[in-house]
Structures are given as C-alpha cells and as structure tokens.
Amino acid sequence: MIRAFFSYSHSDAKLVNAVAAQVGRPFVLLDTRAFTGGDELLEGMEDLAAESSVYVLFASRDALKSAWVSFEQNEAHYHVATRRIKRVIVVQLDQSRAISEFPLWLRRSKFVTSSSPRPIARAIRAAIDELVQEEQHRIFVGRAHETSSLQSAVVPIDHDASVPIVAIRGLPGIGRRTLLERVARDSLSFARILTLRIESGDTINSIAIKCADLVDGYASAADAVAAARRYEEISADEALAETTRLIEKAAGLGELVVLYDDGGLLDNSGRPSPAVHQLLSALALQPDLTAAIITNRRPRLDSISIAPPPIVDVAPLSTHETRQLIALLARDKNVDLRTTDAARLADQVAGYPPAATAAVSMAATYGPAIAGASVSSQYQPRPLHRYLAQIKLEQDEARLLRFLAANSPLPISVLLAVTGPSAELNTALAKLIDASLVSPVRGTDWYEISEPVVDFVSREYPALSIAEYRAVAEALGKSLELSGEPGPYIDLSRVYYRALARAGEESRPLALALVSDWLSLAEQFYHDRDYERARAHAALADVANRSLESLTWLVKSDVKLGEFAPAQESINELKKLGELKEALFLAGFLERHRGQHREAIKQYEAARRAGRGGLALERDLAECYLHVGDLDNAAKRIAAAQEKQPDNAYVVSLRIKIACLTRDETTARGLLDLLHAVDAPAFANHRQSRVELAFGDKEAAYRYARLAVDGADRPPIEAFSNLALCELRTDRVSDASVTIQRIGKVYRGLRADVQHGLQARLAIAEGRHDDALGITTKLIKSGGLTSFALRRDALRASLIGSHVGAEERDQREKEISALEVKLNSTRWDSTEWDLDD
Template sequence: MIKAFFSYSTQDAAFVREVASEIGRAFAKIDYRAFSAGEHLLETIDETIRESAAFVLFLSKSALASSWVRHELREARFQHAMGRIKNVLVVRMDPTISPEDLPDWLNRTKHITTISAKPAARKIRTLIDDLVRQGQSPRFVGRAAEIAALQDVYSAPVPGAESQVACVVGLSGIGRRATLTKMVRESLDLESLLVVNVEPGDSVQALAAKLSALVDPSETPDESLQRTREITALGDEEALRHALSRLQAICQYHQMPVLNDEGGLLDNDGDIAPYILDLVEALGQYPDVVTALLTNRRPAPERFIARSMRPTAVVHLQPLGDSDINRLVGLMAKARQVALDPSTVKKITTAVRGYPPSVTYALELVTAYGPDLAIGGRMLSDFGASPFTRYLKNNKFSSLEQKILRVMAANSPLPLAVLQDAVGASDTHIEQALIHLIDVSLIIPAAGGWYEVSGPATHAIRREFGACRKEEYGAVASRLDKFLARSEDGTDFLALQRTLFRAIDMAGKQSTPRAYALLTDRVRLAEEYYHDQEYQRAVEMANDALRADPGIHQARTTLIRAHVKLGEYPEAGEHIAQLKKRGQIRDAFFLLGFLERHRGEHQDALNYYQKALDSGRGGMAIHRDMAECCLRLGDLSRADEHISRAEEKQPDNRYVVDLKIQIACRLRDKDTALALLLRLADIDRVEMVSHRTSRVEYLFGDLEVAYEFAEKAVEKSDNVRFEVLANYVLCALRTSRVREAGAALEQLDRKFSRQRRDIRTGLRARLCIAEHDYQTAFEHTERFVSPERLVHLLIRRDALRGLLETALAPQRRADLKAELHRCEDRLAGREEDFDLDSRGNTD
C-alpha cells in the first residue's frame, strides 16, 4: 500500500492530524513517536521512512529547530537517492522561511504554501494517487511497434505529416492506456494521461462541463453546479471553444487529455460523434494541444472525408505475444517475491492469453493458493480476456470487501469518508479493506481525488457479489448529500453530483439541490433499470432522455427492449420504425428479431436476424440469438453452427455457455450438459448456475433434484429473475408441493405483473389443476394470448379431462367432450412444456 511519511514538529501536530484525517489515515504514517520507545525509536523511524513511498515535510520554524525532523530529513534524502522514496513534498506553513534555510535537495522538490489543511491534503492525495496508479501498472513489456507508430503520428519525420490526435484501438484491458502513457512520457515530455469518458447522450456542452470540472475545480459544490449549468447553457460554438481551451490547459499542466469511448464517441457503424469531429477539426487553432481517442473499434473514414479532413491515424493494439507475457509474468512474480519455475510461468502465460491485467489476477491466485492448486486445479482454466469473474469467484474477499465492491461498482466515484459511512465500517476495517482492494487493482483513484471501481471489473462484480441494494443506494445518497453540503476546497464535484443523482434515483428518494444529471446519466439509469428487470422505470428514464435528444441511439434501443420485456409489442415496433427512418437498418432488423423471439415467433425472429446479419450486423449476440431460435425450432445442426460462431467471439459469455447446455439437453447428452455446468459455474452467479442445473435435472426426469436446485436458486437470488421463480413454481407443482407453488406464484404475479402473461396464466392453471379446481383452471385457459401453443393446449386438455370427471349437465358434458376431442386432434400426440429455458438475454 502506498503511504506517505509525515515529518513535523510536535507544535504542529494538530494541523498535521487534520491533514491526515482529510486524506485518510490509511495513507499516512504519523504519530511515529508511538511506534516504539527508548533506544529503538530511531530505528523505528528509519524503518518507517524506508517503507514509505512519499515523504512530506510540514515546514515551520519549529520544524527546522527539531532534532527529530533533522534526523528524518537525513534518512529521507538517502532513501530518495536510493529510489525507495518516489515523491517528496514540502508543505510550507510559514512563508517567511527562505530557500537558504533548507537543504539544496529539498529546494528541488515540490512545494506548496498553505495554512489550510484541505489544500495540503488535496496536494498530498494527488501525489499518493499518482503513485498508486504507477503501482498498479508496475511493469511494462513489449509494444515497441505500437509505441513507434504513435511516435510517428505525433512527430512524423516528414514535415507536415505529424498530427495532434491519434486513435488507439483495442479491447478493454489490452494495454491502450499503458502504451500511450509510456509513449507520452518518453517522447512528448508529458507526465501522465487525463482520461475523460465520452458517454451515450453526451454533447459538446457535456464534454466542456466534464473538462472544466477537472481543470477549474470549484471551492464549493454550489459553485460547481453554477458553473456546470452555465456551460451546459452555452451554444455549440461557444461550448466547443470552452472545451478546446480546457484541453489546452490540461496540456499546459503536462498531461495529455484523452477521450475514452464509453459508448458516445463512435456509433455502431463506427461513425464518430459530430461534435467530436468538430473538436478534431478545430485542433489546428490550438497547436499546443495533443490528444488521443481510445476506442474498441476503428473509426469509419467517411465522416472525415466528407469534410475534406485527413482521417485520424489509428494504432491498433492486439493481445501481447506469448514471449512478452512470459516476461511480464516473470517480472511481476519477482516483484511480488513469488518463486515460479519455468513450467508454471508457461502455464500462466497460456492461461492469460495475452491480456496484461490477467497476469495480476493470476498471480494473486497463485499467491493465495500456491502454484500447484491454482495451476493444477480449475482456477486458471481458460482465464483469458475476462479474468475478473473467475478471480472474484476463486479469491477470498471478506464480506466488507464484497460490500465495498458492490457499492462502488454502482456508485463511482466516491470519497473515502462517504464510502466508510455508507458501508458502516470502522476506521481500521475500512483502511484494511481498501488497502487490499487497491493493491489488487480493483479500486483505483479517480482524477478528482475520489475512488472508483476499475471499469472492466464492474460487470463481474455485479454478477459475483450481486447488484447494489436499494438500502445501499439510500445510504450512499444520504452520506454523499451531507458530504456535498459541507464540502469546500475540493476537486471535480461534478462527478460526485452525478453519482448523487443516480444513487437518489435508484434508492427511490426525493432529489436534493446538490444532485445533478447530465443527459448521459439518464441513459445510464435506463440501462441499469433494464438489467435490474425494472422495465417500466427503464421505459420512463429512456423516454426522459429521448425527449431531451431524440437522436440518442442507446436510449432508444433500451426503450425498445424494455417495451418488449413488458409485452408492449406495438410500442416497441413504433420505435423500431424510428430506427429505420434514421437509417439504422441493421439495428432495426436485430431488434425486430429480439421482438419476435420474445413473442415466441422464432422463425420470424430468425428471418429478421438473418437480415440484420446481411446488413452488416456482427458480434456474438446475433449468433447466440439465432442459435436460440434454431434450438426452439428443432434445427439443432444450425443451432450448433451459430452457437459455435458466438463462442468464437466470446468464449466466456455466460449466455453462450448456458445455451450450449440447452442444446446438449435437447440432444439428450447429459454428460456434456453436466460438463458445461462446471464451466458455467466459473463465470456465472451461483443462483443462475443452480437454476440451469435444476432445468437440466428437470429435463432428464429427476424432479426431486430439480426442485432442490430450483429452491437453492431462489434462496440465493438478491433480485430473483422471472425464469428462476417460474421454474421453482413448476418444480414445486411437479413434486406435489402445492402450497409452496402457490406462495411462489403469488410472488411471481406481484413482481412480474406485466411480464410473460401466458406463462403466469399457464402456471396458475396448473396450480388449479393440482388443487382439483378444474373449472377455474379451464377459465384460465380462456385468457391465453397465444391459445394454440402446444403447452397451452395441453393445459386446456388436462383441465377438460378433470372437468369431465365431475358431475355435469348432459349438454355441458357433451360440449366439453367435443372441445376435448378438438384439443387432442390439434395436439396429435405432441407434448411441450413451458418455455423457461430462455434466459431473456439482456446484452
């Protein structure tokens, strides 16, 4: 853990303790006189300085007169020269002290003059955060060709060929930021990157506000809100000039501003957002600005060509080769003092498949379990490009660490004080937990001095530790609102104000004046509500976003999917028509397939998916969904073909593995299904693995075991999914647990009152049949939206058979017999069960 040693006079102790409290005592070594006593005191001081990465001198006349401080300065100078102390800061508390009063080496370090604890704390936190970031990427190997390509972009040997912007392309976690950082430090004389996310719904005004929050920190949250409102009210040209001037200021601070694509920089066709194109085009007026774009796809050149602009130079990063990963494993193992033999290094290299972050987590598992268990078992099996789920599942995180990750995955960034209050931890426990999570790179310092979850880990945390709960959102909202009400002298309050808005909305609480939302926050909330199965709230939030800007593609696609989940097919169709009008043909066809698949019209869905494919739609999702349609239609060879193509693109996708299990079940291959369940357990949440296990046992006829796993799936669910609860009802009915089935069905109807009506109606009818209430069961069958489906005809048949065993009037009996014959003729001996195997894919 990065720590700073505080050197000070006892006369200044109250001020120093206030500074330490502001930055978090986990990061400061103070009160050294309590470390030990007597003759061992100097040894303890020296050892503590050696263990510190930063040294902070609180400079006053009393400090200059202190023999303790003079000793600490001598030791710090030695450790600084040896490279153990990375950064030195002088907090000058008395401006009358002249440079001549200090040793020469201290005059060459960073200084700040203040008698206020907050500015001093902010400066020290910046210093510590820089060291944390460096510590999280302590080794760099390879990338010589990519660095050379970037050097050519920014300083081409041919005059006039150089550029002010490059596009660095590659998958998340591939090393885009690390490579760019190394190049700018070595070639452009810049110290670091300042990354700004470009999100769906962003505009030039939003970008200008984000940049201003980083460059022009406010003294108070009220000032921050006022400035943000003024910027977002600017016209496009004025906002563009504002954004460019802030990019210029960032470069003057010896940083490179980087625009990171979080869904708002490029659309699905690779077209760059018009206002970003305006910014790139205007860079010529600001020759001292150098910047970069980070994306996971290559920008289409057509937009540039249409404006007679030279397309942005692209540097593409592929996974590291085995030789580079081999060296990285060796270097990182040596730094951690982990002894690995060459065969183990080779096995880790094979497991991580070229992704540098995977090395960190692989070595964590080796450290925790030993190389034999970690390598020989299944922990590093196919670790690959998505290491986070396996790492979180296999490593042992305390309940507090899990809670911290769960809260911060949904509420980032947060100040340390707010996080501590929200999770209800003591000083000691929050420090220990946060130190561990920072050390393993799951928590990182944000640009404003706050903390956030490492982006690629967010979804894995949500899957493994569950979604942030409503009461946790409420705790964050309450504490953060109080923090902003009393905060002064801070940085990037806009990020906290946005976090507050989202937390308040998710908690269902009334907003406060300190909460603020950019349009992208409403788009993000619509997505959150969709994934939490709160489809009506997703509809409302997406509509809010579209009223402000009808062109936000992600908001409209979320709205369409939410309407489909609610069974509001005409409304979804109207918005799909809007996509067609806007020329987004392939997405329109894909969503038509999504609609028909949920309506149960799998052949129509397959046709639309094929049109989307023919129009250029690619990726894992379309092949996965086509595989599901083929499975439902009984075309198992085509199902296998499409699921194999989906697996090639994302072998770790849990929906892909889940669908492979369903295909194995349809082929009556239980051994393969069980083997795939083990694979699913590596990458999916325990309740969904239990649910799929229940479905496998159900389909192979072991109903008691199916019920046990169905019950476990419900018990383990924080926010139980429709298919999980419906399967529990079915298993309870099949095992004659009528009372349990009835209670669960009541819950299903309450929680999902607007979803999958036919399944709920069918289960209700089955419950009535189990209770020998055949008349009510028969009445339920009259309410099916799709009465001709085999499963619905079977239920109606069973209800009719039950009725015919009761006392009936002659004409009534004759009518029901005739109806039973019609049902049996339409069934023609065919059987079909409820379609509970679809996971309702949400990505």
C-alpha cells in the same frame, strides 16, 4: 505499498496521530517506539525511512530543536538522493522558521502551512496517490512496434504529413493509455493525459460539460452543477467552440486530451457519433493541435479529414514480453518465482497486463503455487477473473469493490460511511490499490475501481441493494454539500444522481444527470428486469437526444412490458433515422417475444443481410430455431455465438436448453458448472432447476427454484414462474397459489401468457376444471405448443375429476387426440413451458 514517514516531535503527537488517522494508517509509518540506546535508535530510524516513499516533516519549534528529528532529516536527505523517497512535504505548524532558513534540499519540497489535520492529510494523500498512479503503470515492457508506430503517427518525419488526431485500438486494460502516456510524455512533452470519456447518448453539450470539468475543475460541487446547467443551455455550435478552446487550453498546460470510447464514440459500423464527428472535424482543422482517441473497435475515420487519422493497434503482449513483465513485477515485489512458476503464470496471463499484476500480487500474498494453479473446467475464464476468483478476497476488500463497482468514484469518507465500521478498511483499500484493482483520482481523496474488474465484481458478488444505494446517496450528498476544495465534481454529482435513482429517491440540487446517465440507468433497470423504470429513463434520454440507443431501450422495455404497439412505433422511428439493420433486429426481438418465432427468424435474417452481426443476433436466432424445432440451425447459431464469447451467460444457458431438448444430460450438467461460474446466482440456480425438472428430479428442481427466488431482491419473472410450476409439480399447491398471487402483484400484466398458464395449472391442481378450461380456451388461440399441452391436461383432468356427459366426453377425447398429434409432430420440451427469456 506506498507509505509516508512522519518526522515530528512527540509534543505534536496528538495532531500527528489525527493526521495519520485521516490519511489512513496503512499508508503511514510513525516513529512511536522508545529507543534505549544509540544503535537501536539509528537502526530503527533507518528502517522507517528506508520503507517510505514520502517524507513528511512536521516543522514546529520543538521538532526543529529535536536531535531525533534532525537525524531523520539527514536520513531522508540520503534516501531522496538515492530516489527511494520520491516526495517531501514540510508541514509548518508555526512560523518559527521561514522557508529560506530550511536546508536547500528541503526548500524544493511542498510546503503546507496549517495546524488542522484535514488540509495536512489531504496534501499527504495527494502525494501518496500520485505515487500510486505512477507505481501502477511504472513497469513497462515490450511494445516496441506499437511505440514506433505511435511515434511515427504523432511526430512524422515529413512535417507536412503531420495529423492532429491519432487513434489507438485494443482491448480494455491491455495498456493503451499507458502506451499513449509514455509516447505523449517522451515525444510530445505532455506532462499527462486527460481522459475524456465518451458515453452513449453524449451530445456536444455533454462533451463540453465533461471537458470543462477535466480542464478547469470547480471549487465546489455547487459551482460544477451550476456550470453544467449553463452548458446545457448554449447552442451546439457554442458548445463545440468551447470544447475546442478547452482542448487547446489543456495543450497549453502540457496536458493531452484523449477521447476515450466508453460506448458512445463510435457507432456499430465504427463511424464516430454525430457529436464526436463534429469535434474531430473541428480538431482536424488545427494542425498544431494534438488529440487522440482510444477505442476497442476499429474506427472508420475517412470522413474526418482529407488524410484519415492513423490507427495504431495495441495487441496482447507476446509470451516473451509477458514473462519479462512477470519477472520485473516479481522482482519489484520481492517474490521469488522459479522458472516453472513464471512460465505457468505467463501461460495463464495470456498477454494481459492487469492479469500479470494480479497474478504476481497474489503470488506475493498467497504463494506462487496457488496463484499459478490451473483452473479445472472445460472453459478457462478470462485471466484477471481467474485470479480474482481463485483467491477469495477478504470481507472488507469485497465490500469496497462492490460499492466502487456500482459507484465510481467515491470519496474515502463515503466509503467509510457505507461499508460499515472496520479497523481493517484502510488496510483493505491499500491492498486493493497495491493489486491495481482500485486507483486514486488525482488530486482528491476519491477512489475508483479499475475498469477490467467491474465485470468480475458484478458476476461474483451480489448487486447492491436499494438500502445500500440509499446509504451511498445519503453519504455522498453530505460530502458534496461540504465540498470546498477544487476537483472534478461533475463525475461525483453524476454518481450521486445514479445512486438516488437506484435507491428510488427523488433527485437533489447537487445531483446531475447527462443523457448518458439516463441511458445507463435504462440499461441497468432493464437487466434488473425492472422494465417500467427502464422505459422511464429511456424516455428521458429520448426526449433530450433521440438516438439509436434511446429508441433501442424504449423498444426492448416496451416489448418486455407487452406494449407491442409503441414498440413498433419506435422501430419505425429507427427506420426514419436510417438505422435499418438495428430496426430489423429489434423487429425480430419483438416477434420473438410475441411468440411468432418463424416471423422473428425472417426479421433476424433480414438484419443479417443488412449488415447486422454480433453475439445477440446469433443467440436470438438460436433461440428461435430452437422453438420451431430446427435443432440443426439452432446448434449452428449457438456455435457461432459461442465462438464470439464462450463465457457469455446467455449463450451457456441456451446451450444447456438445447442439451435438455436433445436429452443430453451429461452435457447439460457439465455446462451447469460453467454457468454457475459466469452468471448471477439467481439465474444459474433457475437454470439448474430447469435441468433437474427436465431429467425428472422434481424435488431438486424445487430446491433450486427456491434458491433462485430467495437469492434475488427482485426475482425475475422467469424464476418466480418456475418456482410456481415446481410447487405444483411437487404437490405444494397452497404454496403455488401464494407464489402466483405474488407474481400478479409484482409483475401485473407482464408475460400475461405465462401468468395465465400458471393460473390454469393451479385451477387443474385445485380441481377447478371449468376455470382451467376457460383459461385454456383463450390461450389455445395463440397456437403455441405449451398452450396445446395446457389444454390437453385441462381436458384430461376434467374427464377424471368431474361428471361429463357421453357426447361431451367423446368431443373432449377427440380434442385430446388432436392435440397429441400436434404435440408429437415436432420435438419440444414439455418442461420448458416458455418460462425462460
């Protein structure tokens, strides 16, 4: 752990303790012991100094006269010379000595003149955070081929062959930025890199706003938001010129601007988005300027310049390199790993550096045997997820990760306010930093979650509630109002806006939204099944910058709301934009939700021929083939989806549905273990309920249905509807009536066919046969198998529970027979009931 050793006179103890509290106790070593003898004094001070990476001298009159402080200075000088202490800060509490009067080695230190805890603590935290960032990327092994390729690209032997842009491709967390940072420092003399994140929907104005925040920074949140508003009003040409100027300015300051693909740098074909194309084309005209892009997809950059920018691929570490990395990390953390332990860890890490860091950190805490334990499952989860799932995080650690996964970055003051009082919170934060799960934002007291951890947290822990988002927004708003130190406030203002939106609150003056924020919120609300709010944010993005992304979320939200006509209009707009394959895919999505599965298959297959691929296409095709009874093609398509991403929750869930249809109970139940590991509890419990229903255990089905609904703030309509069905199947008719009413209030006209079907089932159970027949008469027009089953059941109940004349009875029995023929003509699952998405 990176720690600071405070050297001070005990007459200044009150101030020093206040500074220590603001820095965070786990990051501070204080000499508070009363030593009784010279040997004990010597040994104690040596130990404290030797454990520290930052030495802080509180220089007051009393301190400078103290023999103890003098001795500590000498010890610190020795450890600075041996490079054990890496930063020195002198805090001048008074003007008793000029800087020129300090020893020469101390004059090279950072001086802070203040007697107020907050600015002193900020300077110390900045030093600690810089060292933390260096520590998280300090150990670097292998990459000889990638390093050579990147050096050849940025510094070619033939000067005439130099290019101003280089592309680096690889999986997130694999070490792309670390590689670039080292080559940029060693070969191009850049002091550091600035990561300019390119998100979905970013315009050139948005990019200019972010770039100004990175390069210039602002003195306060108010200044940042005001500047952003100005950038929003300028023309695209002016924004392009300003962005280019800022990148040139950064280079002059020894900083390399990197365009990082956060979903908006490349389209689905690998070509740069319009705004990025503009920027790269402008940069390509300046051969003396160096810029880089980082992406996980192979970019197609042939249209940028005459000589396409070189692409350097960063692959997972080899087995040898992985073992070497684990050995170095273990030695650094004083972990004694046997050869067999190291080999087992290397096999599970699978060449993924973040997993190696996590594995060794956990071996240090819990022992090599636990960290290296194999996972008993038919599927081995991703390496980093595996280690985090095996070693349950402490409560404070989990709380911090939950808040940071949903809101990054956040100031330490906000984290303290929203996670609740805990004496162990700083310790938890220090442990997360040590494990490289959380990183400090340079030059601030803000913290952000490491990217590879976000998926794990969203999968393993409950999403933040509306009340928790409200708490974040309230604390962050106060923090932004008090801001007065330079920093990248654009990011913080955007986090503030998103927290307000998730809390259902109105926006505030210091809350800033870019187009990418509206798109991000549209996606989040869509996955939360809050389709009306998803559509509202997609519409905001569409008005500001019509794009593939904005129209896609409009189509999906409208389809889920049953608004098929506006969805079709948006699909037509996509065709006008030249996005034919996406338009065809969404046309299939529309037809699938209309229940027209054969037509959906035609559209999906047309999208495939137009070049559309990916997991979603395979998954949706499998779903459609399943509904039309073509189990062979359904299995083929689901196998293709599984090959792309074996742990995708939708894929696993669909495989379970197919197993239920084929009456393969062993496979269905075996896959449930995996689903509970990779899906949110509400959805996993819902699927378990469907399995129990399929194989005849109605009470178990009810219990899991209840868990699915009770375990979600806003249960998805599928889970709600399934609960009503299970209540009906287990003769909890009054409970079913209440649930069906709740569905109607919460989801109004959404999935009207399902809601009408439930109302028909309820009418049958309550003996309201005429009502049931009336509802099923309307439903039967859709021609779906579930509507046939409902009609059959309503007719059967009417013959048993009410007086029917002979002629009418004969007609109803004939209709029942005809429906039975239709139902028996194809294989289908009568328990599925079209309740699943």
